[in-house]
Amino acid sequence: MIGKILLSGVLISFLSMFVRKRYNYFRWILFSIYLLLTLYFLFLWRNSFYYNESYNFLSLYGLNFSLNFKITPLGWLFSFFTIFLTFLISIFSIQKNIGEDSEKLISFFWFYLIVSNIGIFFADDFLTLFIFWELMTFSSFFVISPGWIKSFRAVNYYFVLSTLGAFFMLLGIGFLYGGTKSFSIESGYTYLFTLFSINPLLSVFITITFILGFFTKSALIPFHIWPAQAHAEAPDDFSAFLSGIMIKYGLFGNLLFLVPLFLLIKNYPSTQIITNGIPLFSHILSWVGAITSVIATFLAIESNDMKKLAAWSTVANIGYATTSIFILSSYGIAGGIFQIITHAIFKTAIFLALAAVKYRTHEREMHKLGGLAYKMPVTFLTFLLGIIAAAGIPPMNGYASKWFIYQALLSGHFPFLTIAIFLSSTGAFMYLFRALHSIFLGQLPEKFDDVKEVPFLMQIPMYILMALMLLTGVFPGIILKPINSVLISFNLQPVKVTYNTMFSTLSSVDSLKVFLTFSGSFAFAFILYLIGKPRKHVEPLDNYTAGQDPKEFGLTRELYHFALKFYEPFEHMFDSYRTNTKEFYDSFERKVNEFGNFIKESYSKNIRYSSYIFIFALVLVILYGWLVW
Amino acid sequence: MMIDNRTLYIYSFIIFLIGIYGAITNRNLIKILVSLSIIETALNIFLVSTGYINGSNPPILHSGMKLISPNSINISDPLPHALVLTAIVIGVGTTAIGIGLTIKLYNHYKTLNVNRMGDKDEL
Amino acid sequence: MRESDFNVGKFFAFLFVLILFLFMLSPLFEEGDGAKIDKNLSDIKNRVSYFHSLKSVKEIERILSDNNDFSKYREITDSAKTVIFGESKDLENGTANLVTSIVLDYRGFDTLGELIVLFISILGLTIILSTLSFAKFEEPSFLQITGVKFVTPFMILVGIYIFLHGHLSPGGGFPAGAIIATATLFSLIGCKFNYRVSNLKFIESNAGFFVILLATLGLYFTGSFFGNYLPTGIVGKLYSSSLILIIYSLVGLKVGAELSVGIKTLYNGEKDDDR
Amino acid sequence: MNYNLPVLLIAIPILFSFLSLILGSFNKILSKIILISVIIFNIISGICIYNSVLKNGNILTVIGNYLPPFGINLISTYTSISFLILLYIVFLVASLIFVSKNDDRADKISSVLLLYLASSTGILLTGDIFNLFVFIEIFSISNIILISIKDKKLSIKGSLKYLIITSIGASLYLFGIGFLYGILGTLNLSEISLNFDNISYFSKVFIFLFFLGSIMAELEVFPFNFWISDSYAGSKNYVNILLSGLSSIVALYIFIRLFLTVFGYPTFISFSYSLPFNVKTLFLTIFGLSVIVNELAALSSKNVKRILGFSSASSLSLILLSLSTGLKNGVMAAMLIAISVIISKPLLFLSSHQIMKGKGEKNLNSFIDGFRRNPLFSILFIIGVFTLVGFPLTPSFWGKFLLFISATEKISYTTLILVIVVFSITIELFYYFRLMHKLFIKDENIKVEKTKNNFVYIFSGILLASIIIFFSVKPYFTQNIVEKTTEDIFDKSGYIKSCLKSGEIDDR
Amino acid sequence: MVKTYIFRFLIAVLTSIFMGLLYMGIGRKFMARIRRCYAGPFYQSYIDVIKLFSKNSISHNWIMDFGVMMGFAGIIATVVFLPIGPFNVFPDMKGNIIIIMYFMTIGYLGMAMGVAASGNPNATIGIARALSLMIGYEIPFALSVILLIFANRSSLLYDMVLSQHGSFLNWNMFRYPFAFAGSLIALQGMLGEQPFDAMIAPAEIASGPMVELSGKFLGFGFLQHASQIFLETGIIAAMFLGGGTILGFFTKQLILYLITLSIAAVFSRYRFEDAVKFFWIIPTLLVLLQLVIFLA
Secondary structure, X not given: OHHHHHXXXXXXXXXXOOOOHHHHHHHHHHHHHHHHHHHHHHHHHHHOOOOEEEEEEEEEOOEEEEEEEEOOHHHHHHHHHHHHHHHHHHHHHHHHOOOOXXXXXXXXXXXXXXXXXXXXXXXXXXXXXXXXXXXHHHHHHHHHOXXXXXXXXXXXXXXXXXXXXXHHHHHHHHHHHHHHOOOEHHHHHHHHHHHHHHOHHHHHHHHHHHHHHHHHHOOOOOOOOHXXXXXXXXXXXXXXXXXXXXXXXXXXXXXXXXXXXXHHHHHOOOOOOEEOOEEHHHHHHHHHHHHHHHHHHHHHHHOOEHHHHHHHHHHHHXXXXXXXXXXXXXXXXXXXXXHHHHHHHHHHHHHHHHHHHHHHHOOOEHHHOOOHXXXXXXXXXXXXXXXXXXXXXXXXXXXXXXXXXXXXXXXXXOHHHHHHHHHHHHHHHHHHXXXXXXXXXXXXXXXXXXXXXXXXXXXXXXXXXXXXXXXXXXXXXXHHHHHHHHHHHOOOOOOOEOOOEEEOOOOEEEXXXXXXXXXXXXXXXXXXXXXXXXXXXXXHHHHHOOOOOHHHHOOOOHHHXXXXXXXXXXXXOOHHHOOOHHHHXXXXXXXXXXXXXXXXXXXXXXXXXXXXXXXXXHHHHHHHHHHOO | OOOOXXXXXXXXXXXXXXXXXXXXXXXXXXXXXXXXXXXXXXXXXXXXXXXXXXXXXXXXXXXXXXXXXXXOOOEOOHHHHHHHHHHHHHHHHHHHHHHHHHXXXXXXHOOOEHHHOOXXXXX | OOOOOOHHHHHHHHHHHHHHHHHHHHHHHOOOOOEOOOOOOOOOOOOOHHHHHOOOHHHHHHHHHHHOOHHHHHHHHHHOOOEEOOOOXXXXXXXXXXXHHHHHHHOHHHHHHHHHHHHHHHHHHHHHHHHOOOOXXXXXXXXXXXXXXXXXXXXXXXXXXXXXXXXXXXXXXXXXXXXXXXXXXXXXXXXXXXXXXXHHHHHHHHHHHHHHHHXXXXXXXXXXXXXXXXXXXXXXXOOOOHHHHHHHHHHHHHHHHHHHHHHHHHHHOHHHHHO | OOOOHHHHHHHHHHHHHHHHHHHHOOOHHHHHHHHHXXXXXXXXXXXXXXXXXXXXXXXXXXXXXOOOOOOOEEEEOHHHHHHHHHHHHHHHHHHHHHHHXXXXXXXXXXXXXXHHHHHHHHHHHEOEHHHHHHHHHHHHHHHHHHXXXXXXXXHHHHHHHHHHHHHHHHHHHHHHHHHHHHHHOOOEXXXXXXXXXXXXXXXXXXXXXXXXXXXXXXXXXXXXXXXXXXXXXXXXXXXXXXXXXXXXXXXXXHHHHHHHHHOEEEOOOEEEEOOOOOHHHHHHHHHHHHHHHHHHHHHXXXXXXXXXXXXXXXXXXXXXXXXXXXXXXHHHHHHXXXXXXXXXXXXXXXXXXXXXXXXXXXXXXXXXXXXXXXXXXXXHHHHHHHHHHOOOOOHHHHHHHHHHHHHOOOOOHHHHHHHXXXXXXXXHHHHHHHHHHHHHOOOOOOOOOOOOOOHHXXXXXXXXXXXXXXXXXXXXXXXXXXXXXXXXXXXXXXXXXXXXXXXXXXXX | OHHHHHHHHHXXXXXXXXXXXXXXXXXXXXXXXXXXXXXXXXXXXXXXXXXXXXXXXXXXXXXXXXXXXXXXXXXXXXXXXXXXXXXXXXXXXXXXXXXXXXXHHHHHHHHHHHHHHOOOHHHHHHHHHHHXXXXXXXXXXXXXXXXHHHHHOOOEHHHHHXXXXXXXXXXXXXXXXXXXXXXXXXHHHHOOOOOOOOOOOHHHHOOHHHHHOOHHHHHHHHHHHHXXXXXXXXXXXXXXXXXXXXXXXXXXXXXXXXXXHHHHHHOOOOOHHXXXXXXXXXXXXXXXXXXXXXXX
């Protein structure tokens, strides 16, 4: 059945190519229908775990090439949520592609993204994983950069890093294949585990290849620069997908391979250094996550481009999830997965809201926007709830997942990791508020006076996402129960949870009560508001000029919009500590280019030079052969 | 006169290396081609000397040397001569092409100095 | 601007050459096991050319194909035939010049390649220089004209003699061609004898064509390319080894024509001909 | 079938090259017709010989009725004949393009092309080391001529560089021959390979290294390949195709014959060398370095032809790298990569030429908006890139896969090299995707005119693409070929046997 | 069941407002005494609130109304989770400190949203400063929270309170003096008192966030500030001063508030980036020192 779904995706994608360009939105409708169907099947499979499917199609060069799929709890969870969210995005995209001279091929490649998405999440062996991984990389490359010049620079990093990552992964897979003669993931990590005591160097090397493979995809330090570039330049609806879903593949890879490996090491700790109850490797990786989140937070505070800001926020959130996952306790892993899913939901909401803003205003720099909340209330509310969730404020879902992460960190005694997460979480509040203010609050520029709310078709996914954020925040059990079955598949203790209460060793939280408390308080405040004397509506500029015509004072609304360099003094604090990674990569690229140029130029030097080099090389070879043996 | 084969080899090596040195240090294209010719000459000497037998006759039957038989074979090896013949002709061909190209290049640059033949044009 | 002398480059070039020299000496002076290049060759008994010299390859083949191992031919050197000048007849080939027998019979394929190298390089010369035409030499003096007129026919005659006697005496098609080409060079610079390149090309191509044709006919007559299907005659006679005689004559013509084309091309540029 | 017929593959082109010159002086069309018909003849007879080899094993062809080691012989092995067919296809494409163009030197150039064909066939078939030298010389002289046809400064410079380097290389080769003949008294490849082990240490090193140095220039390996930049950038399109596709096959085959069959000792799974130094380390270092350096040069180049040229040098080095792992898997990988490189490189040159048609300068930016200008060739270009970089199911994907597998079996020097190679593959991916991306960039200001494609270009592009697709969708067929080729390469004793000892050759 | 909760909820909220306003009044008088001048009566704050709510007010848009309400609601909702002495609204969540810390931000967010919607750049600058300052003081505060959580193996404030029963020497203030010092400084920042009052800075940015608020909106701000005083002093009191009975708790809160005020009275204002630096260095180091001592 999995195979049929994948095949039908491919077929429908080709079918969609026959749609004429004027009716481009019809492709997106096809895409939505496909997603809906997939979602239906996924829903049917919610209890049929460990059902597997195998397609043997090639037996070449002494190797068996087959696609093996298995529905694991982890894969099911990821695929269900990703497909669901993609479905919401696709509804948004239908509207986005009506009328506009939209790119023809995006939906075509998006089909492949979904196909590879399912393939990755249900892959039972490395080969399947890798094939779909590559498919995902290439198709996303074409979606991010579908034919405009600027986005190529952005895609550069994405492309180079993910290709490098994929090749490292391939290297690791090759080593494991060399050791086990099979592509099975499970035998892979058990073999690697035994290798740790036999050949530590090689095993560390293999582990690092996998880490590089997965971490490049999930944009952890030092690969954290691509999201800001790629998210910012990608089509707006695709940014939502990129940030909500695609960046999670790396984490899925971690959960698929590295976490079981480290769990093995943790349970049989004779082969590795153990610090603080977890393997050193794992500890380092959680630190990488924490540092990523802190750095990404500061970078987000600095950025003025709204999509870049959201992208950095994504990186920071991935940092939390990574930190949490590599704590290796059941709370940690549950919190990590929970964070991944909640982040997918609220970041989709945020990006869709941003896409809606851009759909109406065609503007990405935040200081050129402002006051849109008065014109686009639904978008504003979506964004508001999104940032409440992103900042981890109850009763939204981001809070529940962060709570889990804190429980894991605190009960595992990681004070410094906790403080790092806390720092970036507070910073998240800073930059998210900045976005809220600069885009939706403050002064509405005159040019946006006749901006309208986005069409209803675009509002639908926003409503659903708002409800979803609230629902999963108030009833975290909805997500945590499936997560428990994931934990069981890792042979871990499931976390204690009911639909609305989360328990931990340190405390317990009843989200429903939290929500009701907040509602009660709001009601209380509202009563007070009603008690007070009714307010009067006054235009802001009238207020400043005491009722006179603001134009006489040369006042415009833009002048009163404080949005550019919002946290400038704060940013200046870090001037002396700033190391710009992008600059580092750029200078690396420049160095490589210079070297290449040097070679190239020496290739076209004069005639004598070439023969000189020839003789020189000959002499070198001869010296090797003659003197070194 | 006794000439060792080895001595011949060494002579040919020396000539060869002179050619190599000339080919990689000369600035004049014609001189480079001449150096290549020197290399070819060295090669011919080397190839011939692999078949050289001291004191033997040339491998041509004539009225002076009426017969050769398995028991009394006193001729130098004819095969390297054949090889050398081929090598000479190939050398001539290469040199001809080289001179043609040189003429062409001279026509473009009006100089035979390789250093002045624009390193970076048409990059 | 004065050019730098590239002294460092020269120094290193010298160093490279020195290293190469030492390296090339090493196999000559090494001591140890294994076959080495002869310091002082005494005879050619352990080489394939031994059998070529005695014109007894077919003989040895017959012996070898009995025990079916051709790599052991060195063990049966004694069963070679004796070749007597002026007496032996109907041998594999009837050349008195053993080099010619190798060049045109045993290793005829190499010679074919050699011909093609010459052909293609002259062809290449005409292709490369086809767009060029350059200045002419100054007018020849009276002495030159007279000398050339006197010498040239003799040179052509000598050339023809040499390629006709290629299987008997030193020389052959290639030197003969060179001599003929020199004669044309003389006539070119000496008396402005302006021959047409296309005519020479015609000769050249036809000669080449017939060489290959003759060789390919061997495939038909003897089952093998370059196989000898004409009578070989008595060693030492002019009409011995007929195929070699024909081929060498064609080669001589071809090389002469080719080199003349080359000289003409270099002299005038190819375009000159068509004007 | 007569066992001596394979010689026609060489003899007919030579014969007709003369004829083409004769007839071409009457009408240039005739020589073009001769060119095409000779290639078609060669393809057909090549396929016949292929079938025969498949049925009966190696075919020994003797020249002048003298059996090896006394005379010159040709050996048609499975490897050589399948390489030959591949070569003919590339050659067909190149000559079709040549034929489609008007050139007043057409008769001469077609004659050169025919000799080129003959010489490359000769290199692939010959069993004699000196004969190999002769053919290599013809080959390189025709290369020189073909490069310089374009009559630009760059092309003349490139061909002169090529000339000087190859003639130094040829002198090294001849020294090697001299030593071999002086020591072993024979020029037959099989006999040399049989007795190579008996040669003393330093002579062995001398011969080996001199042959290596002479062949490196043809192989476009980094420190020896300083001719490629100018030559690729300054030559015509069909010459590019010949240089990248055909030259690669020929050089590769020389490498395989000399360094695997003659000097190497194949055991069941790997090659070894009876030399005092570690040949594998040498090879891996040189070829690994070459891969990286050429990729870097390609990365920083702006001229598309130069990019493709450097890239073809680096892919050739990659093939050599996987060959020199010496493992069976590595050799198979090399064959797979070779198939895709040999077909895809001409395709890339062809389609990039068509995409850039009408643009003044042939640099990266002339690719902009290529898809709207020339959709067919853009697609062909993309197919070529995918084939080259190893998109799944293409032969080079399997090749790179096998290379990984073979290199990761145990951690060694090979593995370290591979890590570097991974980087270079990434670079390759990067610059090809940069090119591909440029195809889809829309320049709204300029009105796009559809390029008119010549029928010949369309035919040859589709021919090459369909061959690639055929190899991709018939993986078992490809596997079969590659396994047979590998077996053939490893079957040194079979090669020697078919040359020096065979009962079958009596009945001819 | 629900009724009791609503009842308890109202008790907690009203107590916080009432006590908070009281502390404000006392604080004003205290400050006046320090500065040798006079202040209104201690019930002046109550009068102010009632006055403000009965005055005319202007608003620019609905978000402003919504934001201000949300800010107030956020703070009083947080108070609900604070154990006021032995009194807890929810018996199963007796002051979950993580909820409290995150719930507090909703108050800030609401307030920030409200004043940002007013569109006055001065207000927005104030908010920007406030948020920057927040990232400063949250670090030492969070560190001391982490310390106490490690010490008590529970994240409930009430558990912390219980562990300090007995002699006053059991108070965390004496057990962890450095952490207490750090938190005290953090409290200074939380309350926005001098030297950390750059966000209000009346002379500079016209009271910052409050600049555009009038009438009942200012009243909400007032009430929010009162609840905030109650909440934040309450947290420190529960964490370090052992909670105690209701009266004792109120006393401790008042003392803490007065300490804060007395510090405020003698210091001048930091630039806020310097303030952030200060928070990240001195108090953080103090708490870290404590943490290291504890872990070792």
